[in-house]
Amino acid sequence: MKIKIHHIDKIEGHMGFEASLQSGNIKEAFVDVLEGARLIEGILRGRPYQDVPVINCRVCGVCPVVHNMSSIKALENALGVKVDKIVILFRKLLMLGEIMQSHVVHVALLSGPDFLGETNDIKLIKKYPKEAELAFSLRDFSIKIMEIVGGRAIHPISTEVGGFKVLPDKYKIEEILKECDKNLKFALNFYAFLAGKIKLPELETELRPVSNSSKGEYNFYGDDERIISGQGLDMNLEKFYGTIKELQKPKSVVKQTELYNRHYFVGALARMLNQYELLNPEAKKIFKKLPQDKIKSNQFYNLIAQWIEVVHAIEEIKNICEKLLSLNIPRSSRQKIVLREGEGIGSVEAPRGTLIHYYKVGKDGRIIDSNTITPTAQFLNDLEHSLKVYLLQIKDLPDAERALKIKSLVRAYDPCISCATH
């Protein structure tokens, strides 16, 4: 028996799915990436380093900030640039805006609807107008943060190697702070709705969660440049970059990665399994109520983990704004960059998981070599593995119902094919 889904809608980018079964066993199951190769790593080579964050954020229109950030971090490592504390606080604030934005879109519009019985969002919004309004308001808040700090909702403008071209005025930070409590309530109310309405399918897979770590903080910015996994892996970023392998199958435009020849998982659920003890109070409360045995082996819970991160993010936005208001905020924070030859790796936690950028810069400040390893490229092997496991459970369902189930698992991973291909 052959199963083919030509195009999986409601994900970022273009992807299909194919599987074949023989006498009740899965012979093969794989995703089929339909995105065109933009060769963004290639077009950066030969260009001045200043162009890199500008071009690279355009890898993805849902998570541009993290591409911008991790390329800036990599270039700062290559050029030996150190940045002020206040710069890091603003970068974190900007990233939290994006984490929220991406998760709200994914949970409320892309993946969540699969479990609410209506995949057409226009109809869904009419069915649940009050809850839709909560999601819209949360998204407005996240966009406002990105506009204030980054200069625009999508594709940030103010960020650069060494700092920010302009920093927001204090009253703008006060404005964000004022809206935190209200939005936290919105996020908790929306979670109550989700928890009451959604029943996630059972799934039992071997889940190897990998993420950036940081001591003392639930981390997106990757302060410590260390990568950890729940299974005891703990290595610095450089070593991790050297350990994972990118493999291209013929015809595939995505280089799927392996860690010690095995699949692994990155994303909200991975971060949470690795660092749940560092979640902010309200987020931790929700996490503790989850069925702890199930979340360790069921990637559908990625959806719930994302919403817990929305809650965590709002609490963290409040913390950061309070810290910023106790500091003197300069009008800008730019540095004169001294050119030197060098290599650098930078990593942050994107909404969809660990994102890595690598650059080699020449004496003239131009890029000699570049590489991007995206979260989706890292978890696609894991997704294919889970699909095989899940397919055995649902193989006897009618075609349409089975197709929807397959799509719902794919969407729960929140793949970003524009990112994965780049």
Add this chain to the structure above:
Amino acid sequence: MKDKKIKIGIFSLTSCEGCENIISTKPRELLKAIEGVELVEYKFLEDEPMKWEPFDIAFVEGSTITRENLEVAKKARQYAKIFVTLGNCAQFGGIHKMKNYRGKERLMAEIYKYPETIENPEIMDMEDVVKVDYNIPTCPINPEEFLRIAYDLINGRRPTIAQRTVCYECQRRGYECLLMKGEPCMGPITLGGCNAVCLKSKMPCEACRGPYEGANFESHFKLIDKMVGKVRREEILEIFGVKDKIIKTRKQKNKKTK
């Protein structure tokens, strides 16, 4: 005839999908604008397969890299009365048009182990692929401009974009002039409508909205070349794929004046 529903499709080719995402950032306004409109395709918000039959307005994001991209663009043109590009990738090929200038075969071979198995065509402006009726420029589009143009089209009006430069919009807002500081800003030759959003954050304009036809390219390029040299000037204009369009625009202007 009067109460026949207007049918709209939003299509996505290879791109970052930021323009599609932007549209959904104004959900309340979007829902109002499409009230009474039938959305035949918008893969960001629905999961039903596209049935190809005549419809009214196609909004197309992204550029044609894969054969399937090309097919969608051509079908959208064939079935839609009005074809509108959405954002810089569709209008001018986007950032990935840079691979045209940098030896795309060589780049493919540098990046992939099996380069010959991957489609790698020349990236084109949409107007060179199909007949385009309107462009909604910028990388990424701004949602207000999209809503205004979409609203005009839905209501049977011809949308227009005010003919003025980014430089004009920047000055009116009183932002600091980066050109005067010696930064290579393309504001004086670029079509406005973005409210000089980049200049607000002190980022020089890189012409993502495309050339302003009335601009004095010669004198501006002379100035930029003095600042950073011709090589860098061309490099900047390659970022958003507008270099070719500027050459086309200048040729047309020269023809007119002759």
